[in-house]
Amino acid sequence: MWRFLGTxxxxxxxxxxxxxxxxxxxxHAVPGDxxxxxxxxxxxxxxxxxxxxxxxxxxxxxxxxxxxxYVERLLQGDLGHTIRGGQPVLEVIIQRLPNTLLxxxxxxxxxxxIGVPIGFLAAYxxxxxxxxxxxxxxxxxxxxxxxxxxxxxxxxxxxxxGWLPVSGNGWxxxxxxxxxxxxxxxxxxxxxxxxxxxxxxxxxxxxxxFAKGLPKALVLRRHVLRAGLLxxxxxxxxxxxxxxxxAIVVENIFSWNGVGRxxxxxxxxxxxxxxxxxxxxxxxxxxxxxxxxxxxxxxxxPRIRRS
Amino acid sequence: MSMSAQQDAPKAxxxxxxxxxxxxxxxxxxxxxLLLLFFAxxxxxxxxxxxxxxxxxxxxxxxxxxxxxxxxEFGRDMFSRILFGSRITLLIGAVAVGIxxxxxxxxxxxxxxxxxxxxAILMRSTDVLFSFTxxxxxxxxxAVLGPSLQNAGIAVGVAGIPFYARTCYAAAxxxxxxxxxxxxxxxxxRPARLVMVHLLPNVLxxxxxxxxxxxxxxxxxxxxxxxxxxxxxxxxxxxxxMLAGSRDYINRAPWLMTIPGIAIAITVLGFNLLGDGLRxxxxxxxxx
Numbered sequence: 306m307w308r309f310l311g312t313x314x315x316x317x318x319x320x321x322x323x324x325x326x327x328x329x330x331x332x333h334a335v336p337g338d339x340x341x342x343x344x345x346x347x348x349x350x351x352x353x354x355x356x357x358x359x360x361x362x363x364x365x366x367x368x369x370x371x372x373x374x375y376v377e378r379l380l381q382g383d384l385g386h387t388i389r390g391g392q393p394v395l396e397v398i399i400q401r402l403p404n405t406l407l408x409x410x411x412x413x414x415x416x417x418x419i420g421v422p423i424g425f426l427a428a429y430x431x432x433x434x435x436x437x438x439x440x441x442x443x444x445x446x447x448x449x450x451x452x453x454x455x456x457x458x459x460x461x462x463x464x465x466x467g468w469l470p471v472s473g474n475g476w477x478x479x480x481x482x483x484x485x486x487x488x489x490x491x492x493x494x495x496x497x498x499x500x501x502x503x504x505x506x507x508x509x510x511x512x513x514x515f516a517k518g519l520p521k522a523l524v525l526r527r528h529v530l531r532a533g534l535l536x537x538x539x540x541x542x543x544x545x546x547x548x549x550x551x552a553i554v555v556e557n558i559f560s561w562n563g564v565g566r567x568x569x570x571x572x573x574x575x576x577x578x579x580x581x582x583x584x585x586x587x588x589x590x591x592x593x594x595x596x597x598x599x600x601x602x603x604x605x606x607p608r609i610r611r612s
Numbered sequence: 613m614s615m616s617a618q619q620d621a622p623k624a625x626x627x628x629x630x631x632x633x634x635x636x637x638x639x640x641x642x643x644x645x646l647l648l649l650f651f652a653x654x655x656x657x658x659x660x661x662x663x664x665x666x667x668x669x670x671x672x673x674x675x676x677x678x679x680x681x682x683x684x685e686f687g688r689d690m691f692s693r694i695l696f697g698s699r700i701t702l703l704i705g706a707v708a709v710g711i712x713x714x715x716x717x718x719x720x721x722x723x724x725x726x727x728x729x730x731x732a733i734l735m736r737s738t739d740v741l742f743s744f745t746x747x748x749x750x751x752x753x754x755a756v757l758g759p760s761l762q763n764a765g766i767a768v769g770v771a772g773i774p775f776y777a778r779t780c781y782a783a784a785x786x787x788x789x790x791x792x793x794x795x796x797x798x799x800x801x802r803p804a805r806l807v808m809v810h811l812l813p814n815v816l817x818x819x820x821x822x823x824x825x826x827x828x829x830x831x832x833x834x835x836x837x838x839x840x841x842x843x844x845x846x847x848x849x850x851x852x853x854m855l856a857g858s859r860d861y862i863n864r865a866p867w868l869m870t871i872p873g874i875a876i877a878i879t880v881l882g883f884n885l886l887g888d889g890l891r892x893x894x895x896x897x898x899x900x
Contacts (some may be wrong), residue, residue: 320740327752334756444637444888448881450832452839453855453873460862460869550747554836558859569840572755580755587748595743 317592385578394582405563415487424498446492455485502533542598631893638889644882652699659692693849708830711769716776724784746771764843825887828880
């Protein structure tokens with residue numbers, strides 16, 4: 306188990322390290338002069354100021370030196386300053402990251418709560434009308450763009466019925482974005498759970514358990530559900546990364562004040578320090594969640610726990 | 613070239629099209645995709661108006677009458693915009709998948725074929741990129757290149773490479789470990805022949821399924837970027853971009869929001885169904 310986790314942690318560290326390199330190179334991949342582009346939108350910037358910024362960002366140095374400087378600042382918790390407003394990037398991100406994580410977790414909860422039982426039911430009734438109907442709903446759910454689902458929910462629940470607020474950052478405001486993100490991912494969980502359960506139900510030991518006359522509920526709970534949920538747990542890490550990605554769009558629909566909305570604004574404003582900070586934060590969060598879920602998987606699966 | 617090597621290599625299963633059409637998802641999916649292709653190719657002939665012509669009718673005309681799907685805030689004909697939008701959507705899906713597929717397959721096959729340190733470097737970097745997630749890669753690309761429809765297509769295509777590389781690598785690895793493949797090597801087949809005659813035809817069925825399903829993912833991702841304003845720019849009749857514009861008139865003209873959304877959903881559904889149908893009709897294991 307420790308070897309398994311060790312490999313995952315090493316892989317995660319490698320990912321974050323490569324991210325820091327890519328993030329440093331990012332600014333050089335911009336066609337044209339990044340500093341000029343960043344300040345193209347603000348009026349009255351003198352050439353002296355632009356030179357000053359270039360120096361402060363270290364863009365006048367060779368790339369390896371820039372990278373070393375970036376890592377050194379990073380280790381001190383300094384992600385640079387925003388172009389607009391000059392706030393520390395770390396501060397801006399710390400302010401907004403909890404909102405994104407809250408949204409992603411709530412959506413994950415909804416997705417599992419809806420998707421797993423549907424998948425289980427479909428597998429249990431494999432080949433029947435129930436199964437077919439549920440799977441048609443699931444494939445329709447996968448095909449529906451989540452930003453459209455978001456707009457529709459916004460239209461019905463906030464504008465037509467007036468039950469929920471259109472935008473803002475209170476608890477009630479969380480409902481629609483979380484539903485949007487959760488529902489579109491519930492379909493993925495449903496399909497995955499179904500195929501995993503069908504696989505387990507055809508295993509010899511499950512057939513044996515049924516054959517020796519154990520109560521159905523007991524077999525389903527002890528043998529089918531336990532083994533069948535393992536692939537679902539494995540998928541959760543990847544799914545969380547999808548949620549973080551989906552949050553970027555959903556936050557913009559509902560004006561939810563998270564890092565995704567911040568990133569899109571920063572792209573429009575060419576605020577590269579924020580974009581760099583966002584990419585780094587995103588990959589750190591995804592890596593940590595993936596490792597946490599791998600650890601959970603290792604604990605749940607005796608084959609890995611005892612190896 | 614030894615005979616046994618040729619005989620053992622599995623061929624595309626016979627009667628494939630018939631089987632595809634017999635599966636409900638395959639038939640419906642193929643129907644939707646062909647219809648969309650028809651719309652995209654003949655948009656000029658089918659569209660009653662120029663999609664970008666303002667004041668083709670009054671503003672905010674509801675669906676029905678002279679304007680089948682109504683008009684938008686500039687009086688542009690929605691039906692014509694949707695028709696031309698299908699061309700953009702299919703094109704961007706094809707470009708993105710083309711990028712992911714060619715580079716991903718090259719990486720996957722080289723890694724499986726060469727093994728050793730080449731394999732280690734290629735597949736480990738694929739793993740790292742994979743954990744970045746497609747959204748982040750696409751977003752970073754747009755951040756660097758700047759928002760445009762073309763850049764969105766490139767971004768989505770590049771973002772898909774790790775997934776295609778992984779899948780192709782897994783499929784190719786299965787093939788290289790089969791006895792006929794080793795027999796071929798022993799018989800002195802040259803690398804080019806091994807790759808072109810044995811590896812490529814045998815990973816293709818898997819990759820065709822992945823690419824078909826991938827078109828829907830790519831279309832969704834590109835529409836998402838356009839929805840955020842990071843893809844198609846005005847006055848393009850791209851569906852995601854049209855949806856973004858509909859927000860401001862959500863109460864006054866709800867059809868501006870429903871119609872492009874349904875268009876995207878049907879397109880994505882078509883490719884998803886076709887992909888599912890292809891999988892069951894190409895894969896001998898799933899074909900029970």
